[in-house]
Amino acid sequence: MPHIVFDKYNKKLETPSKKDGVGFNFVAKSFNFTQKKRNTEYKICAFKDEKEFLLTLREKDESYLLKADKVTRVSPLHLIKDALNSYASSIEANITFSNTHNVNQKVKPNxxxxxxxxxxxxxxxxxxxxxxxxxxxxxxxxxxxxxxxxxxxxxxxxxxxxxxxxxxxxxxxxxxxxxxxxxxxxxxxxxxxxxxxxxxxxxxxxxxxxxxxxxxxxxxxxxxxxxxxxxxxxxxxxxxxxxxxxxxxxxxxxxxxxxxxxxxxxxxxxxxxxxxxxxxxxxxxxxxxxxxCNQEDKAIDLDYDFTFKDDINFDEIIKTISTKAIVGEDYFLHIEDIFTIEDKKDSGLIQITFGSFDRPLSKYILVENKKAKYFQDLPLPTSSNMKAHNKFKKMLKA
Ligand SMILES: C[S@@+](CC[C@H](N)C(=O)[O-])C[C@H]1O[C@@H](n2cnc3c(N)ncnc32)[C@H](O)[C@@H]1O
Structure with missing residues (x-):
């Protein structure tokens, strides 16, 4: 997958900002909630062609690894490459490895x-x-x-x-x-x-x-x-x-x-x-x-509500929320990490894995101005995801 390694940079990314057609909304730093991560990690919120997604920046030894976030998938691939290049250029990174240059293709994919x-x-x-x-x-x-x-x-x-x-x-x-x-x-x-x-x-x-x-x-x-x-x-x-x-x-x-x-x-x-x-x-x-197949089935109903209704106190959540996985009869919910947005009080990302056991889903919830919403898009409308969402709402008192 496309990634960039650099050993130094000259500037901090300003947010919100735009460079080479790629916008950057915020940078959030890992709270290392589960204490599993050995290196500092950041999530950079990028957008291009009306698509919003995250990049991961990881500090490792004497260098930095910049790549796409695994949870917020986005297609086509050139969006990720463009965002990685634009971020590296914005901070004037001293690149030591990169596989992000879009080679001129004779036939463009449709x-x-x-x-x-x-x-x-x-x-x-x-x-x-x-x-x-x-x-x-x-x-x-x-x-x-x-x-x-x-x-x-x-x-x-x-x-x-x-x-x-x-x-x-x-x-x-x-x-x-x-x-x-x-x-x-x-x-x-x-x-x-x-x-x-x-x-x-x-x-x-x-x-x-x-x-x-x-x-x-x-x-x-x-x-x-x-x-x-x-x-x-x-x-x-x-x-x-x-x-x-x-x-x-x-x-x-x-x-x-x-x-x-x-x-x-x-x-x-x-x-x-x-x-x-x-x-x-x-x-x-x-x-x-x-x-x-030898039988007909009933129509499906995908009308689930995945909103958060009440105000959220993000700074309070960081102190009190549990890292322990919650296991229901046919769903589970696990808070993986929390990222606090730099220079912005009481706001950040909560990374969760949830839903059914054999088909777990990873998502970020963005909390800004006391309002929470799923980042990028809503969870898929399945009954396990709905149960996990309701449990999560209760935990957030939202
Ligand atoms: C062994 S290859 C076979 C490809 C092709 N069907 C063929 O016969 O040449 C398996 C393919 O399944 C894709 N794949 C694996 N897990 C998948 C999933 N959960 N959903 C969609 N595609 C998946 C892989 O990316 C890979 O291209």
Missing amino acids: QGYLKDIDYFINDFETKREIQIEIGFGSGRHLLHQAKANPDIQFIGLEIHSPSIEQLLKQLEIQNIDNILVVNYDARLFMEFIDSNKVGKIFVHFPVPWDKKPHRRIFSNAFINEALRVLKLEGTLELRTDSRKYFDYCTQLLTNLSTGKIVIDINKDLPISSKYEDRWKLQGKNIYDVTLF
């Missing part, structure tokens, strides 16, 4: 097809059948499907930014207009798709995560969500070279009280992905398991 999660929550509507590919990687399979099925609206989910840029470029080169791309964790995404709208969900060669199974795409919650969004006879299609992952998924699927599954070994598809080519060369078996 950003029009890259959508934020908010778009899917608030604006996305289509009369066409939807098909989703999870973790499209090089995009070979998704591009092939989109060209072969122009009447289908495809949604491609990826969390690897270079793969996304690559696919967006191909959309431009090949003149394809029926793929929307989202940089979002697929395990969380489907909650925002209307019930019974999706014809197919492809999960091809997911990372098996043998040592960290909680990071796998497939889980009971994921399968249930897939069944809800799938139309009657719609399919969830796993293709993998990992026997362990195949066995694990097959076990989850055969424990369902509904649906039908079909298993294949070394099935030929019209298109072979990059990973598939690699495994075939090594003579590995390829396993397919397809789940067919």
Whole structure:
């Protein structure tokens, strides 16, 4: 990921300020709330092209590491690079390493097809059948499907930014207009798709995560969500070279009280992905398991209230709030850190992780002028997030 290392700087960043098209709203310093951080850390609030996000600045030994904050994701990647460059230039940093220069690209990625999660929550509507590919990687399979099925609206989910840029470029080169791309964790995404709208969900060669199974795409919650969004006879299609992952998924699927599954070994598809080519060369078996949906589901209700109503005394919170994780029946809440905004009394960021156990969400809450609000955007409208939010409101007495 893009980052800059520097060993000295000449100026302090003024806030609010703007340089080279990037705005800076504030700088907040870590309170090192859980005492886990060994180095001083700052969050720098940047904005560009109507998108607001945080950068992380960490003091380490004799140098400084500047990079994107992991929680406040933003696409496309050049926004982050521009913000990092602009910050380093504003403070006149003496750069010792940087990988943030946007090389001149002959074909520009078509950003029009890259959508934020908010778009899917608030604006996305289509009369066409939807098909989703999870973790499209090089995009070979998704591009092939989109060209072969122009009447289908495809949604491609990826969390690897270079793969996304690559696919967006191909959309431009090949003149394809029926793929929307989202940089979002697929395990969380489907909650925002209307019930019974999706014809197919492809999960091809997911990372098996043998040592960290909680990071796998497939889980009971994921399968249930897939069944809800799938139309009657719609399919969830796993293709993998990992026997362990195949066995694990097959076990989850055969424990369902509904649906039908079909298993294949070394099935030929019209298109072979990059990973598939690699495994075939090594003579590995390829396993397919397809789940067919055989029932209709109820519509979803995403109308949750994530506001804070009452005034907040930030300086008081810092002294009293607990670092201990709160665990409810189907949600949890953990205060990770607190950042105080420099030169601004009674204001700062609270970093929390919360929501459901297998799909935790990290967010910042910005407190300014005694008012609290979620930074960047609201938590995703899920019932676990709502429960965690209500608990947090009680803790803040807000
Ligand atoms: C092993 S690659 C397979 C890529 C492609 N499907 C293929 O067959 O060549 C797995 C891909 O899944 C993506 N991925 C992993 N976890 C994900 C998640 N939770 N949501 C969306 N994409 C994810 C990774 O970034 C990676 O590109």
